[in-house]
Amino acid sequence: MSDLTIPAHLLPSDGRFGCGPSRVSDAAVAELASLGRSVLGTSHRQAPVRDQVRSLREGMLALFAAPQGYEVLVTVGGATAFWDAAVYGLIDQRSQHYVFGEFSAKFATAARTAPWLAEPVIVEAAPGGRPEPIAVPDGVDAHAWTHNETSTGVMQDIRRVDDALVLVDATSAAGGLPVDLAQVDVYYFSLQKGFAADGGLTVAIVSPRAIERIERIAASQRYVPAFFDLAGVVENSRKDQTYNTPAVATIVLARFQVEAMLAQHGDLAGVVAAQRAKASHLYGWAEARPWAQPFVTDVDARSLVVATVDLVGVEADEVNAALRANGVVDTESYRKLGRNQLRVGLFPAVPLADVEAFTACVDHVVEALG
Numbered sequence: 001m002s003d004l005t006i007p008a009h010l011l012p013s014d015g016r017f018g019c020g021p022s023r024v025s026d027a028a029v030a031e032l033a034s035l036g037r038s039v040l041g042t043s044h045r046q047a048p049v050r051d052q053v054r055s056l057r058e059g060m061l062a063l064f065a066a067p068q069g070y071e072v073l074v075t076v077g078g079a080t081a082f083w084d085a086a087v088y089g090l091i092d093q094r095s096q097h098y099v100f101g102e103f104s105a106k107f108a109t110a111a112r113t114a115p116w117l118a119e120p121v122i123v124e125a126a127p128g129g130r131p132e133p134i135a136v137p138d139g140v141d142a143h144a145w146t147h148n149e150t151s152t153g154v155m156q157d158i159r160r161v162d163d164a165l166v167l168v169d170a171t172s173a174a175g176g177l178p179v180d181l182a183q184v185d186v187y188y189f190s191l192q193k194g195f196a197a198d199g200g201l202t203v204a205i206v207s208p209r210a211i212e213r214i215e216r217i218a219a220s221q222r223y224v225p226a227f228f229d230l231a232g233v234v235e236n237s238r239k240d241q242t243y244n245t246p247a248v249a250t251i252v253l254a255r256f257q258v259e260a261m262l263a264q265h266g267d268l269a270g271v272v273a274a275q276r277a278k279a280s281h282l283y284g285w286a287e288a289r290p291w292a293q294p295f296v297t298d299v300d301a302r303s304l305v306v307a308t309v310d311l312v313g314v315e316a317d318e319v320n321a322a323l324r325a326n327g328v329v330d331t332e333s334y335r336k337l338g339r340n341q342l343r344v345g346l347f348p349a350v351p352l353a354d355v356e357a358f359t360a361c362v363d364h365v366v367e368a369l370g
């Protein structure tokens with residue numbers, strides 16, 4: 001426990017800088033409380049909750065300017081459950097995975113251990129780097145991308161390279177990074193990162209080709225447990241429902257956040273512009289300090305939503321402990337990466353002024369630790 005006190009005038013308005021779960025705005029919590037009895041503890045098959053689901057789905061279509069024919073699916077279980085659903089219901093025979101950190105590796109493992117699929121192709125880059133896409137005409141039927149590798153702070157530039165479906169885990173990216181959904185067939189994400197909600201649900205924006213794949217596999221002989229049945233997810237989502245009971249609070253919080261993003265910034269490009277301002281402040285600050293440097297050397301790959309900064313000659317554990325003692329929390333590096341590093345969530349709910357306050361706090365702590 002650190003007894004270092006950061007002067008109050010340096011502190012951010014909100015001390016939560018985690019990369020997931022990430023801060024939930026007070027306004028979103030107030031919205032949830034004001035809806036209170038009209039949605040919480042009521043049937044998810046009746047209008048009040050279904051209206052929330054419908055508004056969430058419409059908000060996502062608007063924010064991502066989804067092409068004609070794309071649909072928004074909502075399903076129970078976060079991205080981790082969705083990997084299994086994809087292994088059952090989206091990958092036909094063989095997938096290709098771009099692995100550059102912990103989260104991308106987990107989906108690859110799910111595909112590799114499924115006995116009904118062929119051995120997946122793994123295209124790997126060392127942590128801090130990113131793999132380039134490789135076309136495999138007729139060789140694979142799905143490319144598995146991670147839009148933002150949350151464990152390392154590396155973002156990807158998503159694009160189609162062949163006819164295979166493009167499946168993108170956008171759990172930490174969605175709503176903060178640019179994307180052209182015409183290049184993507186399934187853009188899926190949990191809601192506790194960029195959408196400032198709670199965990200437990202996945203939103204997936206899917207193309208007509210993806211729906212066709214889902215329906216074709218569902219009609220085949222493959223065994224699919226009911227919980228992972230994506231054809232059922234399509235059917236229920238079209239009715240603004242989920243197969244089993246959803247986390248209603250998560251739906252309300254995410255619906256509020258997507259509407260707030262549209263109201264504040266107009267469209268995704270507007271949100272991304274604000275992300276660039278925050279990221280450029282943070283990376284610029286790190287580059288200007290002799291004791292800090294951005295972990296990701298490729299400037300174009302530096303994430304606009306999860307910033308990783310290596311410390312040199314200063315113990316990140318001590319800095320994090322001092323920050324935590326002052327209410328500035330969750331800036332620890334991803335455990336398994338094992339670096340002397342700060343990892344900072346810059347999600348849309350985090351204002352630029354708080355990112356500026358954060359760097360001022362770190363300056364103060366480092367100086368005080370001397």
Ligand SMILES: *Cc1c(COP(=O)(O)O)cnc(C)c1O
Binds near residue numbers: 149150171
């Ligand atoms: C957090 C995260 C996940 C896991 O999400 P859960 O909701 O915990 O299943 C998957 N992928 C990425 C890129 C993440 O950041």
